[in-house]
Amino acid sequence: MIDRLFDFFERLLDAEVPEEDSQGAIALAAACLMMEVARSDSHKKDLEFATIQTILEEQFSIDPAAVEALTTSASEKVEEAHDLYQFTQLINEHYSYVEKELLIRAMWQVAYADGHIEAIEDHIIRRIAGLIHIAHADFIRLKISARG
Secondary structure (H helix, E strand, O other), rough: HHHHHHHHHHHHHOOOOOOOOOOHHHHHHHHHHHHHHHHHHHOOHHHHHHHHHHHHHHHHHOOHHHHHHHHHHHHOOOOOOOOOOHHHHHEEEEEEHHHHHHHHHHHHHHHHHOOOOHHHHHHHHHHHHHHHHOOOOHHHHHHHHHHH
């Protein structure tokens, strides 16, 4: 399963792939961005990882059995990545503005999972929001809405 997700991601970056394959790669890219937030601080990462799994199940409708493989794959991809562009590029190509807002809100939920926001988490989410062209006012609104 993990190898298949890697293959989807690589093929999507290299060429056009069928729609069903691109959905896996897009979910992987979103998971990678959330994983980057979770691994950025040193506080209660288990809570943040559990939040990512819940988001993947609820927002992406990913089968719970596949979520663990997806998060493992995302964790490995983030470790190998030199920057976030490879992930944000897919989001920009395939997500509407509303879907991008949902992703930023999900990242705030991950950051808030341990009860507080570290400066590095805020920085990463702000950077990703800029890379996927989220207006600053929406960025702030999403941060406030995720807190509640």
